[in-house]
Amino acid sequence: MPQCDSASTVLTAYADVPAPVRGQVRDLRIRWALQEIDRDYRVELLDVFTPRPDSYKSWQPFGQVPAFDDGRQRLFESGAILLYLGEQDARLLPVDPTARWQAITWLLAALNSVEPFIGQIGMLDFFQAGKPWAKEARPSALKLVEARLSATEAALGEADWLAGPFSIADIVMITVLRILDHTPILRDYPALAAYKTRGESRPAFRRALAEQLESYASPAN
Amino acid sequence: MPQCDSASTVLTAYADVPAPVRGQVRDLRIRWALQEIDRDYRVELLDVFTPRPDSYKSWQPFGQVPAFDDGRQRLFESGAILLYLGEQDARLLPVDPTARWQAITWLLAALNSVEPFIGQIGMLDFFQAGKPWAKEARPSALKLVEARLSATEAALGEADWLAGPFSIADIVMITVLRILDHTPILRDYPALAAYKTRGESRPAFRRALAEQLESYASPAN
Numbered sequence: 001m002p003q004c005d006s007a008s009t010v011l012t013a014y015a016d017v018p019a020p021v022r023g024q025v026r027d028l029r030i031r032w033a034l035q036e037i038d039r040d041y042r043v044e045l046l047d048v049f050t051p052r053p054d055s056y057k058s059w060q061p062f063g064q065v066p067a068f069d070d071g072r073q074r075l076f077e078s079g080a081i082l083l084y085l086g087e088q089d090a091r092l093l094p095v096d097p098t099a100r101w102q103a104i105t106w107l108l109a110a111l112n113s114v115e116p117f118i119g120q121i122g123m124l125d126f127f128q129a130g131k132p133w134a135k136e137a138r139p140s141a142l143k144l145v146e147a148r149l150s151a152t153e154a155a156l157g158e159a160d161w162l163a164g165p166f167s168i169a170d171i172v173m174i175t176v177l178r179i180l181d182h183t184p185i186l187r188d189y190p191a192l193a194a195y196k197t198r199g200e201s202r203p204a205f206r207r208a209l210a211e212q213l214e215s216y217a218s219p220a221n
Numbered sequence: 222m223p224q225c226d227s228a229s230t231v232l233t234a235y236a237d238v239p240a241p242v243r244g245q246v247r248d249l250r251i252r253w254a255l256q257e258i259d260r261d262y263r264v265e266l267l268d269v270f271t272p273r274p275d276s277y278k279s280w281q282p283f284g285q286v287p288a289f290d291d292g293r294q295r296l297f298e299s300g301a302i303l304l305y306l307g308e309q310d311a312r313l314l315p316v317d318p319t320a321r322w323q324a325i326t327w328l329l330a331a332l333n334s335v336e337p338f339i340g341q342i343g344m345l346d347f348f349q350a351g352k353p354w355a356k357e358a359r360p361s362a363l364k365l366v367e368a369r370l371s372a373t374e375a376a377l378g379e380a381d382w383l384a385g386p387f388s389i390a391d392i393v394m395i396t397v398l399r400i401l402d403h404t405p406i407l408r409d410y411p412a413l414a415a416y417k418t419r420g421e422s423r424p425a426f427r428r429a430l431a432e433q434l435e436s437y438a439s440p441a442n
Contacts, residue, residue, distance in 0.1 A: 057372070057375065057376075061330075061372045061373070061375065061376035062330070062334055062368075062369065062372045063372070064334075072318070073318070073319060073322045075322055075326050076326055076330070077326050077329040077330050077333060077334065078333075079329040079332075079333055080322070080325050080326040080328075080329040080330075083325060083329075084322060084325075097293070097294070098294065101294045101296055101301070101305060104301050104304060104305075105296050105297055105298050105301040107301075108298040108300040108301040108304075108332070109282075109283070109297070109298050109301075111300075111329065111332060111333045112298060112299075112300055112332045112333060112336065113283055113285075113298065115333065115337070116336070116337035116340060116341075119337060120337075120341065128358075128361055131357075131358075131361060132357065133354035133357040133358050134358075136352075136353065136354040137349075137352075137354050137355075137358050140349055140352060147283075148283065151278070151282045151283045151284070152282070154278065154282065155278075155282035
């Protein structure tokens with residue numbers, strides 16, 4: 001298993017999170033990429049509710065996970081870490097310039113044109129569910145999501161993956177679509193639902209998810 | 222002036238937009254980058270409210286702007302276009318690996334950890350302002366913004382720019398902060414406000430903004 005205590009590649013994750021977001025935290029994206037290329041990594045677990053010391057904020061300024069360190073670069077932001085790993089392995093990011101830029105474009109689209117809207121549904125349903133206005137705000141948020149899902153489904157067409165071969169773009173888009181797992185929204189987008197299932201069926205995804213969920217059963221470091 | 226009808230680099234923008242979002246549309250980011258490196262570009266203006274033909278959606282699947290074509294790559298997503306331009310010119314993205322990855326990390330942080338929250342304020346204030354729940358939803362949205370602004374201000378510290386020299390990370394972060402221009406929010410973050418002013422004072426930014434605003438006075442193509 002790539003998760004290994006002596007690995008030189010370090011990733012931060014949470015020791016535990018509230019039930020609705022288990023399997024959703026973004027270290028999953030990095031675990032998945034590392035599993036795809038069979039690279040060993042070590043996980044540093046943080047308590048989700050404990051304020052971070054300045055030493056951590058100098059690594060991850062928002063105090064969140066994942067942060068990443070391979071002895072050469074200390075990075076944060078799942079998208080940046082995936083780009084960094086992608087440059088090192090064509091199984092994550094094609095080398096041919098046109099294929100590469102299509103994958104990078106879709107990675108950015110998932111992060112900046114799709115996730116903000118899908119994330120808003122997660123925000124309303126999980127973190128603001130008790131607010132009196134959350135229910136009223138949801139139809140507008142849903143409409144914005146539907147426009148992005150329709151466009152993404154149309155762009156995917158008959159293809160297996162967003163940009164030619166499987167890439168970091170799919171890792172992001174599929175983990176973004178998973179934010180809707182507590183809703184029936186994706187049922188209206190059968191090709192996208194099949195695409196998500198295709199990603200979740202990859203052995204690397206299954207190992208990554210299992211390792212993230214296992215860590216939630218472990219004591220914090 | 223880099224905007225030039227015979228240029229081989231093409232960018233899409235809107236022929237006009239409602240007043241509150243003039244000077245905010247994301248083609249500004251690409252114009253700014255192209256102005257920083259004195260590269261000529263040609264603008265194709267689209268009517269913001271007209272449905273896009275499939276030919277445009279095959280270029281920009283969400284039907285939005287900017288889309289970009291330099292004869293070698295056809296791209297969309299402002300973040301991806303900036304990365305692409307950055308790889309071609311060290312004035313936009315340093316070549317040294319550590320400096321480069323810090324800039325890429327901050328570019329992604331601006332797009333995925335800051336813009337979604339600041340964008341939600343813009344959404345509530347501009348596009349959902351008439352909804353009965355929008356006013357009630359704003360304090361929660363503001364609290365999320367404040368956490369990101371505090372973290373970004375602390376990370377900036379005494380530096381002029383987010384990641385060493387001026388880079389595409391600053392182009393994104395400053396255009397993201399500008400989404401709050403209709404609010405007094407940034408007054409509580411004087412170092413961030415000064416950083417934004419520093420970016421907006423660059424001749425390349427001023428030319429880019431003037432060209433975007435001028436295009437709103439032109440007839441649509």
